[in-house]
Amino acid sequence: xxxxxxxxxxxxxxxxxxxxxxxxxxxxxxxxxxxxxxxxxxxxxxxxxxxxxxxxxxxxxxxxxxxxxxxxxxxxxxxxxxxxxxxxxxxxxxxxxxxxxxxxxxxxxxxxxxxxxxxxxxxxxxxxxxxxxxxxxxxxxxxxxxxxxxxxxxxxxxxxxxxxxxxxxxxxxxxxxxxxxxxxxxxx
Amino acid sequence: xxxxxxxxxxxxxxxxxxxxxxxxxxxxxxxxxxxxxxxxxxxxxxxxxxxxxxxxxxxxxxxxxxxxxxxxxxxxxxxxxxxxxxxxxxxxxxxxxxxxxxxxxxxxxxxxxxxxxxxxxxx
Numbered sequence: 001x002x003x004x005x006x007x008x009x010x011x012x013x014x015x016x017x018x019x020x021x022x023x024x025x026x027x028x029x030x031x032x033x034x035x036x037x038x039x040x041x042x043x044x045x046x047x048x049x050x051x052x053x054x055x056x057x058x059x060x061x062x063x064x065x066x067x068x069x070x071x072x073x074x075x076x077x078x079x080x081x082x083x084x085x086x087x088x089x090x091x092x093x094x095x096x097x098x099x100x101x102x103x104x105x106x107x108x109x110x111x112x113x114x115x116x117x118x119x120x121x122x123x124x125x126x127x128x129x130x131x132x133x134x135x136x137x138x139x140x141x142x143x144x145x146x147x148x149x150x151x152x153x154x155x156x157x158x159x160x161x162x163x164x165x166x167x168x169x170x171x172x173x174x175x176x177x178x179x180x181x182x183x184x185x186x187x188x
Numbered sequence: 189x190x191x192x193x194x195x196x197x198x199x200x201x202x203x204x205x206x207x208x209x210x211x212x213x214x215x216x217x218x219x220x221x222x223x224x225x226x227x228x229x230x231x232x233x234x235x236x237x238x239x240x241x242x243x244x245x246x247x248x249x250x251x252x253x254x255x256x257x258x259x260x261x262x263x264x265x266x267x268x269x270x271x272x273x274x275x276x277x278x279x280x281x282x283x284x285x286x287x288x289x290x291x292x293x294x295x296x297x298x299x300x301x302x303x304x305x306x307x308x309x310x311x
Contacts, residue, residue: 017256070224121235125253154199161243164239166198
């Protein structure tokens with residue numbers, strides 16, 4: 001995986017397979033503490049303690065099509081090779097939380113990459129599910145939550161082309177504001 | 189700036205059109221492999237390119253969707269096109285650049301782009 005946003009997309013697919021209806025993705029960048037934390041939390045069917053123990057093993061998978069499962073091992077490797085670690089908390093029947101921490105300035109830490117593309121792809125492919133995305137950078141943050149969106153949209157699905165386009169543009173702007181490339185318009 | 193007021197306007201406009209949205213059972217399905225292998229090989233930009241292109245051309249009878257690993261990881265990103273009543277077409281080693289041509293030639297005009305299919309890659 002070339003960027004962490006692709007790992008995030010991949011892990012979120014596990015949440016979808018686990019029957020989650022709400023997936024929360026948080027990216028917390030703290031340059032003072034030199035930490036980058038990525039967290040994917042879902043309310044899917046969860047895992048047994050036995051499964052949690054074996055899930056970082058690439059030769060463990062619940063799939064029957066083949067005998068390898070690379071998603072979690074790849075994220076784990078990315079975290080560990082950049083001075084961080086991976087933590088999985090799961091309760092059977094309740095959900096799973098995958099947290100990966102990285103040393104922000106570590107030379108081997110993959111870039112976060114196009115997180116906007118990950119969030120839009122998830123929403124476009126799963127309009128019936130809810131996603132909450134929170135990106136924090138040195139204490140400043142923005143939240144994008146499809147549950148808030150639905151208050152405005154009513155029964156209009158978020159994958160309606162015009163809505164999907166708005167979501168993409170909105171996320172793009174918020175990311176630019178967060179990174180300081182764009183100064184928010186006071187009149188808005 | 190993108191505002192929520194703008195989103196409200198979009199909603200009101202889209203609601204008027206909702207009723208003419210076509211029934212999905214007769215739709216052409218574009219299926220993008222989005223397992224670890226697909227994502228690592230570049231499926232995300234391919235998927236977003238298909239959604240963008242389909243909405244830009246307002247192809248109401250095309251549904252873009254996803255699937256897991258189909259067991260040919262070395263050919264990812266893989267995209268399958270399923271038209272009702274026709275044989276499945278499998279495109280391999282996809283890129284966002286190839287998407288525009290597939291949308292025009294295949295989805296709009298009904299002519300699969302043979303040179304991008306997995307069959308021609310195997311030759």
